[in-house]
Structure formats: structure tokens, C-alpha cells
Amino acid sequence: MALTLTCPVCGKRNGYEFRYGGEDKGPRPVEAGLTPAAWCDYVHMNKCTAGVQKEWWCHRDGCGSWFTTWRDTTQNLEVAKPEASK
Amino acid sequence: MTEIKRESPVQFKVSPLKVEARDNWTVALEYDEEGQGPWLVDLAHKTRWDLQDRKVGELTPCDLAVPEAPGECTFADNTLINRMNRTQASIFHLGAEAPGLPDFSGYTDVTESTVFLALFGPKAFFIAEKLTALDFLDPAKKAPFLYQGPFCHVPCQIVTLEKAADGSGGFLLTCSRGYGDSMVHAILEAGSALGLRPAGENRFNTWIQGLQG
């Protein structure tokens, strides 16, 4: 296990029940005038934070919800939302 | 000429002692040497509904309230309503007959979608712990309650109807119909050392009638 995640519907569960859905990058950008670089930034680029990041997960083997949570990538542990998040 | 018969996704290797034809199903009522429990019963023929709506909490399928919080269940009149999430509930009709699907687009009949099994009796949860990490014996949980999670690696809906600290009690399990063979094989293998045997609908009825007092 190691990782556990808190599903907003099912509560704290084994991390392997979930699918990772990427760093949180906000809603899909508007299509008009989107440059290749901006498109690529949204679709492919990551910050690769070594520390706490906001990210998407899906409770694949459970209720199926998509939700965001905060996780410390250097601990592989879910953490509380940091106070001064950017 | 081929008969129009329905087939369950689950086949036990032993033949039933008593059967009953119902809505083109051949329902096993009793097996030879069902033993002292725990038991595994195939409930494929019991009607299941999916209900989804933004206001699912305000709906009253079969005149029963949909429970408020995900994971909670209502169990009365042989009907079990399981709240799945903000917008969804599943409804299991455990009696001999089920009402027709209500005329509301939020309902889908999903009887055909899933394997439907009951595992109950002494040490039922000592079998479960060989197949899943889900904590059925959590003292904070009061039966009946719903878990949506993996059972033998397969995503399932599992409703605990009865439980005790000594591992006895029982639960209902649904998973994708295609897993029927694999799931039954896995459960019987895990349960063999604890005396798990296939049983018929009669034994299931006795159990749930006892639960509903």
C-alpha cells in the first residue's frame, strides 16, 4: 500500500484503488488562438514538484469519482492543503 | 426447438437438489450437503436497479428513502437501497418478485450487468480477508453499509448486512457479470479451508428474514 488517499465519497482507501490524473492545471484552455507552445504546456508539461502538489485522482476501483487532493511527492503521502498555496 | 431460458453468470460445480423456474430463470433453492456454513448463494436472478439523478436524495424508490450519505443503506421489505455517491444509488430487490422499473429516466435495470452473490454464516469475514483489504469488521461501521472497492482485484459493490467481531455475519457482492467464473472460483478456493459451500435461495431467505426481524 504505502499510499492511502481520501476519496470524498468512500473515505480513506488504499492508494492502488485510484488512478492518478496529473498535476492540477485548471480547466481546458479556450481553443481560439491557442499557440502550440501553450497547448503543449497544458497537455504535456509538468512542474515535477518535489514536495507538496495539488493533483487529480480517480477512485477507479471504488465510486469512480474524480477529485483533487494534496500530496507530498517526497513522502508519497497525502497531506492537508497547505496554507499558503500558490 | 431451443427453449428460451436465462443463464446465470455463476455456475457451481454441484447440482442443486431443488430448483424452481421463475421468469425463465432456473433458481436453485437447495443444494445437497450445504454444511454448517459459511455459505455462498447465487442471486443473479434478483432484480437490481441503478438510479442516478442530481436530486437522488429526494427520491423514494419503492416508497423507501434513499439514504443520505454515501455508504449508507436502507433495508426494508426485502428491498435494499445503497447510496453510492452524490448522485447515485443502487437498488437490490431481494424478495421473490420485483416491481416494474419506474417510469423515470434516472432508473436503469442493471440486473444483467452484474454477478450477484451472498456470502454469509460463521467466519464469513475470515474468507473476505483473504480476498480484500476492505475492513468489514471496522467497529465504527454499523450494518447494513456499502463498500465500493476491490474484492479479489475486481471493483465490487459490497453490502454488509450483518457482522460480529468473531467474523460471522454476511454480505452481498456485485461485480461485472463477466467475472462470474473467476470470482466464484476465487471465493470458493479461499473459503475451502473454512468450510464454504454453495447453498440455495432458501437458506438465503432464512438469513435475510431473520435480519429484517
Add this chain to the structure above:
Amino acid sequence: MFWKSKPLWGNKTRLKSSYDAVIIGGGLHGLATAYYLAKEHGLTDVAIIEKRFIGFGGAGRNTAIVRANQRTQYNVPLYKEALDLWPVLTKELDYNLMFNNCGNLNLMHSEAAMKAARMTIATAQFHGVESHLIDAKQAKELVPALNISEDITFPIHGAMFHPPGGIVRHDAVVWGLAKGAAKHGVDIHQHTEATAIHTEGGKITGVETSRGRIHTPRVLVSAGGYSAGLIYHMLGIKLPIAVLTIQAMVTQPLKPLLDHVVSSGAYHCYANQTLKGEIATGAHMDQWPNYTTQNTAHYIKHQAEALSDWLPCLRGVKFMRIWGGLADMTPDMAPIMDGNDHYEGFYMDCGWGYFGFKSCSAVGKYMAQYMASGHCPDMLKPFNLRRYENHQLMGETAELVSYTPNN
């Protein structure tokens, strides 16, 4: 006398205030690049900045498999050259890298996989790399422990047999390259952390370290799994990378059982026998970013289940040790080697996923050429960063991307 001991990679040196080139990361790619910079290009005033000790990261955690049977024409020549370099380096460095040229078998578990293998094999043969498609029976002749029966999760249809591949002693490569680099004048600074990269007017000017500032016109970031986070943190450049923890393990040592490296994509699993006799096996990655290098209960069990299927005799063998390392994955399973784009004098060599070991020798050679001349050698051109925004994924994986960390 060969048993006389002296420090392999020189005595500890003072950190100078200026170098011609600074390499962040004392792993295989950094050491190899430094070695070639000094040896081939006369750029000897080079500092390697390593936060812990050389070989701490992926260099010491991979399972040492080498091969040149990649999928595309961009990759095969690079890996072929890397493969050809092991005997050369052994001689040059006068250090036994213990290249066990035992060949690799990549198992195929479906008709579709056999077809995919045929394409890869044709690509190899087209580039003069030996590789053959063999059937299950032939695979079993090469690896008698294989289970080629039908009743396993992924029955074996055949294999891609690649004789030029094998295993190299990974620690030896680290120490050998360090020895070679030091001999040609490179300063290896262990226990020194790079904390910032300085730029001015679009040019690299220096590197800040835990032991002081270094002035330099050239910086290479080759910090393995730490590269992407570091590059974003220091220069604000985002990369299409997800850093995952990849695990590997060994069994207790046995007398010879496996004479080849065997791997299976369907089981996410490889196995080979080290010279010490341990069966080294691994390949699992949890599919989310994870800098911990921790192993998991889930995986060691999964690996035992997989091996129970296709190498069933190993059920009677015990796992002894499991560990993890980082794999910086890109969406197209190909690395990013680029330079002089965002900043003049800034070079990066990352996104290697789990291919960093097998490529290190050749990459060191070409990255050194790149850094010494400022111009990208033809061999590295396809690996530029802009390919992602130009919708030109490299095709090293055939899999259709979805919202995995790779996307």
C-alpha cells in the same frame, strides 16, 4: 601490483570559483559526459556537482541490462553505439565493467505483440543490429525455466531474441568512469548540492552550490530523476516528464539458472541472473509522481505472482532485497537531450525513464560533443524538447497516450 590500494577517483579537491563547464549530477550520464569532454575535447576544467555520492541515484539502482533493440530509427543507432562502447570503455578505463554479453529475450504474449516485435526486429536488422523473432519452443530451449504452457495469464507466443545485449556491472561503470574522468582532470565534488543556476542576458553565468558559487558559461543538468524538478525550480522551464519510482529486487544467490536476460512487457517484468547468482527482477512503477524511491508491499507480491506464472521454478526461491529508484518518464518514452535553446550554455539530458543506464556511454560521447562545440550532433537532433509542441512524438512506444502521468 593490482592489490595496492589508492583512491580510485583522486583525492578530494577544493571547489574552485570558476570552471569551463559544470555538470549537475554525478550519475552515469554526468560522469560519461565529463569523461568525454576531458578526453576527447580537451575541456578538462570541468566540475561534477553531486549532492550525495557518485552513483547514488539511478546509476546504482538499475538492473544493469543493456540492449539496442529499441523501436525507432532514431533510437537504435544511439543504443547500438552505446552497446559497442562497453568493451572499448573497459579497455580505455582499464576497469572491468564485466559486460556479460548473454543476449536478451523479450517475451511476446499475443499475436499483436509478435507483430509489434517483428517491426522492432526489422528495425534492428535494418540498422545492422542482430535480433530475431523466435517461437515459444525456441525460447524455452534458450531459457529452460520458462513456462510455455497455455494456462497462465499471458501465455508465451514467442520472443524477440537479441544476442548483442546483456548485463553490465553498473557500479563498475560508475567507478570506472569516475576513475577515467578524474585521470583526465575532472573534479568530482561529492556531498555538494547545486542550489541555483545563474543566468544573465539569456546566457548561463554560474551555479550556486552548498559549498559556494561557481562561475561557468556551461551547465549540464544530468541529474536523472531529479532533473525535471530541478530545471523547473532553477530556470522555470517545464518539461513533459513525470517522475515515478521504479522498483527492482533480487533473490538469494543461485548456481546458474538463467543464461539470458528475459523480459516480458505483458507481465511488466524482467529477470536475469547476476554474476553473483542472484536473480535480479523488477520493472514495476506506481503510476504517479513519487520521489521517495520507496518500494511497496503491492509490488513485491505482484512480482512473485508474475514470476510464478512464467518462471515457476522460482517459487522455490526467496526474495532477499527490494529497492527503488527514479524513472523520469516522457510521453513518448524517449529522452530529451537539448541545449542552447532557452539559455545559451544551458544543456539538459533527461527524460530517460528506465533507459538511462544502457545509453550512458554513447550519450556521454555526444553530449560532450554538443557542449564542446555548441552545436547539436545529428545523432541527438531528434531528441529535442520542441518535438512535443510540434506534435512530433517519437514513437518509441506504440501505446496510445491517455491521461497517465505521461500526458
Add this chain to the structure above:
Amino acid sequence: MNRLNQLPTLRITPSEKLSLNYRGKTVQGVAGDTVATALFANGVRVFARSLKYHRPRGLYSLDGECSNTCMDVNGVPNVRTENTLLKDGMVVREQNVKGSADRDWLAFIDKLDWMMPAGFYYKTMHKPAAIWPVAMKQIRKAAGIGVISADYQMKGQYDEMFIKAEVTVIGGGAAGMTAALAAAESGQRVVLLESRPHLGGCFDYRVSTTAEGTPLYERARDLAEKVKLTGNIRVFKHTSMVGAYNNNLITAFQVGKASDTFTERYIEIRSDSVVVATGCIERPLIFDHNERPGVMQVGCAHRMARTYGLLPGSEAVFSVGHDLGLEAAVDLFDLGLKINCVADIREDGQNPELMLALAERKIPVLKGWVAAKAHGCKKVEKVTLSTVEGTVKRQFPCDLLVASAGLTPVTGPFILAQAKMGYDSHTGYFLPTELPEKMFPAGRITGVNHPGAIEASGRLAGLKAAAAAGADVGKTVAEAEKAASVLPGPERGCKLVTAPVKGRKSFICFDEDTTIKNIKQAIEMGFDVPELIKRFTSAGTGPGQGGIPGHNLPLFVAKYTASISTPVPTTVRPPLVPTFLATYAGYNHHMFKHTPLHDSQIADGGIFRNIGVWQRARYFSADFDCREEILNVRNNVGMLDGSTLGKFRIHGPDALKALQRVYVSDMSKVKEGRIKYSAMCNDDGCVIDDGVVVKLGENDYYFTTSTGRAGQTVEWIRYHTRFDGWDFSLVNLTDAMGVINISGPNARKVLSKVVDIDLSSEAFPFSGYREFLIKDAVFVRAMRLGFVGELSYELHVPSSYTQAVWDLLKEAGAEFGIRNFGVEAQNVLRMEKCHVILGSESEQRTNLLDLGLGFLWDRKKADAKTVGAVALRQAEKDAGRLKLVGIRMEDDDRPARDGALIVDNNVRGYVATMRKSFTTGQAVGMALVESQLADIGTRIEIFEDECNGVRLYARVVATPFYDPKGERMKS
């Protein structure tokens, strides 16, 4: 050998005889023996030969910290016989010997150690290069210990369990039992793990007493009885903890008793909190020949007598650094062991009562002395003792040298749980400098040795763990803290690292034959961190998991390198105890999905393949060309089980919006009674799925996906709409309906015998959708599709009825020669029509346009933010892309194989699928080629594997190859 059969501490049943076969002879042991103790009782002293030097090795610890007693048992290599319980009929053999363990022809290698300094492999055998492959073969043969045959089949039943506990206690000694009892007081679920077959730990074999005067072994048995009577403690004996992960997941495995239904059992425990009460092992004493058979640790010698009734020798010398050694000397003397001398490393600090007891027995004691060398070839014959400084030496005869430098806490669980470890200068232990969350130490691991203090620390830890898991025990914790504080605390540990020796034959790691001299060599070469030295010298990487060198190596490195002031511990890694793959694998359930037609497809001779989660019939022909299957569809009628197809209902006010987001077409144009074919792309514009959509009502749709995508479709749609707050519902109906595909010119004739509706092309045209009942009972959704290029009906039938409907059709089709066709026949049929299969004719680099499916894309719905649309627009004019084309070989008798390359001087593409068509007689297929080669008529050069440079040639041709106007499928 006579047993001490009357001791109250015994864990054997002397009356219950068991036999084992050793070197072809049957020898006797008793129930409760380990394999090694039974062999010892029969006079075996040399159990194995060491890895590198083939040195004789004997019983040293009894807990498996080294490979000294690893043997082959019943064909299983590397079994630690010292802690493997004897079972009747076991066949035991020694390993890594030429000859026998006692007389090993390779023993001469021990004399060649001068040729093998640390890391000698790296510096030798590569000049000239030709030597290396030869040398490597010899190295491989020499390396490794046990042998496993390639066809070995592991016997036994392997169980697994995944349990939850509020508190897990690791270690069933006095501290662990006390902790478990304390934690259980609040009613929480407690799990207690003990690696030995019985509870008791270091109390189990000791006759010294508690403050109240109870012998420790009795106290342990009392505690064990209390534990047994406590309902909420689940005890797992003979269970080794092997892993600790964050969030306090603990893994372990249990060895089954004769009465258990399992051989071994894998256990995962999700714990809220953990008590680590693993106690101590002994820190090996390093001196010359410190691993000669006859050299034993204190606990080993003591337990041999007290637990197994076997006096470990007749004449002994002790060289120890702690009171347990003195206690053992006194007790073993009383049991009949002659003791010539007890050397205690410590100048002072000994327990006066023990000193008195030794004096009473007239056992000579040398304080400040230590063993410097064990003499004797295969067994200890005498020992040289020396002062710690090495100034004075004396020799004593003996056949048993009990040697132990001090104690080593078993901190593995803490290290695995990512605790930072630091050197504690009082105890000399490496202890956690900061405890992992909700993890508490108890007992000897904290440095205490006083029996009362051990129990008190156990109680305190148990209560703290319960509190951390949510129990309200605040006041009780305070009381327990007070009770513990008045008892003796951690004891000062012995700091001696090595006896005063040069170290050429002083072994710091037995498994890898690493000497003190090797370590010095490594340090001189610049390897100054213990972790690096471990890699360079292999010390601690053997089957003993570092149990022998784990403590000594960092101490020695710190002592030898002036630069490091405080010792830095090395890491340990799971599994803490080597564990069989069979045990980890457990049941290894294979979970596959079967279609409702599975059994009948098997009965019909289907040859199955696993496709993702499903098992499907791929062939119904002995020859995998499937000629008959294919021609029967083209000329007659065939039936395919298509049940694996993904099927979904989407409904609710925003259902259409959701479809517009994920499908490239304009889904508002779906007409009732018609199917709409469309595709989903990913953000790169790469096609990930295709299928059809049917409108059931207002904002109510039914759609299909490919088999492979069915499992991910719901989460895909939810993912790509996660910011929108739309109101729609998805129901996965994949398993709810079986799919019967009936195709061929006679399909209508067959179907019309079974259904009542008008099936004429006017009433139910191509691309039409109809719902009807069969036999007034079975609700069917029917579609007219053309994947295989013939008149074709796809019937979606409730799963429980699918077999019945199939049988009806089969019966109806009998007169037309209806027969099954499988996935491979379908693959060829659709290839002739140039219908793509995603992943077969497409890959990561190919987008919707590259596949020629651009007609599906509606560019006018930018507001829908359709997934993939941006990438399609940006890449649209890019010339350098792979395009899908139809090709025909110049030689129709020589189709290229799937996967063949398309080349000039470079690779320009590859053949996706190609067959010699049974229908047209042409060798045709589809290929992905660079766009400059995509024009019709272009001659292309094909490089096939094993072609030896001989190229094949083909031309780009118009598609499809069969029935280009689609008259047959629309008929």
C-alpha cells in the same frame, strides 16, 4: 547425542520422534527440533561451505542471521535450517561443496585469499579482452549457493490475508506480550507477530528470575496464557515480519504448523499504530577465524541447551561483552558444560551477582580480555585470548567458543518505516533519532535489559499505541510512564569493534566472506561511506540480510576513517527475512472475464486468447489462416461473439454536451433509428476509440466502445468534463448485454426465421437501429453495421438470454451452413475493407487525419472544446507525418509479414496488417508511411525481418480492396 530431556524450558517433545534423510542416511530428531538442531544432535558440526573461500561453517546464531546453516531441503535451496522446524521425512543436503561440507575439495581456495582483495574483479580478468568471457563462466559456476532445477515445482498450499488492526505488535517476547495486553485493554483490535514458533522471546529459555522471584521462562508462559485468553488479540506465531510501509502497513509471513491447511501464509496488516518489540540479536565478535564451527553466539549456545536440550559442546571458552553472556555461562555450567575461561571485554560494570555465581563455580574470569584467534581446521580446538589492547595472550583448549561483542537492537522495522537512524553513544546502538508516525519501541530494543523494565516499557508502548489509534487512555499512559521511570534504564553497551587483529581472516560478513582487511582496502580506494563499501565489497548483501555485518560495518568504518566521527548506519531493505516467491504470490487468482457465450464457444472448438481482461475465441480453424471461416462469411453466413464490446447509456440534461466533448463528430446530428459512427481522440489528436452512438430519447443515448476502452470510458468522460459541473449520468452496460454479430449474404434469411420485424433493406437499412422482442421475451437492440463488409446485423441481447438467442440463430442457420467465426477471421475480413483497428493500424504518432478518418471531425464546434481538436488543427498541415495507406504486393503470392518495414535509405514506415486475400487473391494490406510515399501508385520498398537484404516491392493502391462501393454491406 543425549538430550537434556527434563528441562522445564524445553520446546521439543522428546518422545515424538521424527526422521530426516541427510546425505542418504536416515537420522532421528524430535518434534520441536529445527532441521539444524536435529542434525547437531546427530553430530553434524559443519553445515555448509562459505561462498567464496569454501570455509567450513557451523551453527552460529539460531535465528538465521547468516547463511551458515543454509541447506537444500526437499530440493529447495538456501533453507535456513537453524530456524526451520523439522518435519518427518525431510531430505536435507549441503550446498556449495565439491564432496561434502565436511570434506570439500574446494577448501584450498581459502589459501588464495591474497589474490582476491576487495573489488579484485574490477581490476582483473579484462586484459586481454578475450579472457573475460572464459573467466565469467567460471565465476558464474563458483558464485551462487543453492541449486534450483529449471523444472522445479514448489509444493504446498499458500494462503494470504489482508487484515486491519488498530495496533500491531511486532515481537512476542515479554515486552511485546505486555504491549499487546495493554493495547487490548481498550477493546481495540490487536495483532501480535512472533517469528519463533512460540511466544516468550528472551525470557523463554532463561531461569534467572524477575524481581518477584519468578523464573523468566515461567513469567513468559504466564503472559502467553493471558494473551491467549484475550479475545481481541490475534496472535500469529512462527510469523516473520518482513516489511513496513508508510501509513503503517506491515507485511509478514507465517509458516504453517503440521495441523494447518497452509504451508505458508502471506499477511498484510493495515495498522493504525505499531509497537516494535523485536528485541536484540547479538553483535558478532570479530577476531581471527571468528566463524569456525564451534564458535557460537551466547543466545545460540544457551538456547541449544535450554530450548532443544542439547549441550552445545563439552569444554568451552566464553568471550563476551555483556551480562547475558555471563548468565549463560553460569547456567550452562550448571547443565554440565565445562568452562575453561570467561573473557569479558568490559573492564567493569558486570552484574555482581553473576560475578559471584561464576566465582562460586570456580570459573576463571578475565576482564578486559577478548578472543583473538580460534584454532582448529574444521572445528574449534583451542582459542587464543588476548587483552583488548593485544598486549598479553593466553591459549585455552575448547570445542566451543561462545563469542559475542554485545547486543544489536533489531531496528529493521523502524528503518523500513523511514526512521532516521543515529548512533547512540551510551548503548552503542543505532536507534531512531525521530520515531516514525504512530510507531513505538518497546523492550530491549530501547537498550533496557532488566526484566521489569522490559515489561514496563512494553506496557507503556502498548498504551501509547492504543492512544495513537484513538483510544482514550491518557491517564493510564501517565501511570505507565511513571512505573517505567523508576526502573533501570538503557544499559551502557560494549563498544569494542574488533579484537586486536590485522583482520585477514577476521570476517565481518560471513555470507560474502568479507574480512576486515577487505574493508580497509575499500576505504583506501576512496569508498568512505558504509553504503558504498557495502556495494564495493558485497558485505551485508547475502542471504543473512546484513544480520552479521549490519552493526559492525559502520562502527568499523567510523573507527578506521578518522574523517567520520560518528558511525553512519547502512540501510536495510525488505524483506527483512528472505521470503519464498510462492509465499508472496499466495493464491495468485487469475481474474478474467468471460462472455455469456464462453462455454458454447469452447464447445464449438474455439481457440481462445486473452485480450485485456477478457478471454475471447480467436480461431475456429486448426490452421490459423482461417480460410474456411473467412470464406463462409463472404459466401454464406457466420456468427461472431462480440460481447466484449463496450456498451454505455448516457442520460441527463447535459448528456449531449458530454458527448460533444469527447467525440470528434457533431453528436447533435444523431438521428433516431440510425446509428452514428464516430471516434474519440486524446489531446494529441490520436484516435483512442471508435464506436457507434444511438439516440434513445431526449438527452438519452446508447453508445459502444472498443473492447479495450470499455473499462476506462466512464472515467475518461468524467475526466474531460471535470471542470464543467455538467449534469449527466453514465451507466456501464458492457456486461449487461451479449453481442451476436451475424454476417454474410445469408444473414437476413437466418435472422428472419427468428424475428418478426421486417428486415428488408428498406425497412431496416444499413446504419439502421431497431429494437424488438424475440419470442416475446427477449429485448434486443439491433444495428446494421459493416465492419466485415457484408450484410451484417449486430444484436445486443440481455446477457442471461444471449446463449438462448445464439442457439436459436444457430438452429435457424443450420440449413445455410452457418458457422462460427473468430477474432482473427474478423481481422482479415475487415482488413480487406480497410477498416482500422486502433492500435493495429494506428499508434501514438498517428492522429485522426493520418488514418483518413478526418471526415468524422466536425470543426465547427470549437465551443465544445472537443478533446484532440486543437492538436488536429495545429498538425493538419504538417507534412512529416505517417499516413495510413492501402498497399498491394507486386507479387501476390508473397504478402509481406505484419510489421515489415517500409524503407529507402531510411525507415519510412511499416506494414500494419497484410494478408493474401482469399476473397480477391491479392496480397494486400494497410501500411503507415511517411506522407511523401502516400500517393496512389507510389512504389514502395519493403524490408522484412530475416530478409538478408532482399527487398520486396509493393504499390500504394486505392482502398478498400473488397467491394469498394459497399454494395454488399448495404444490400
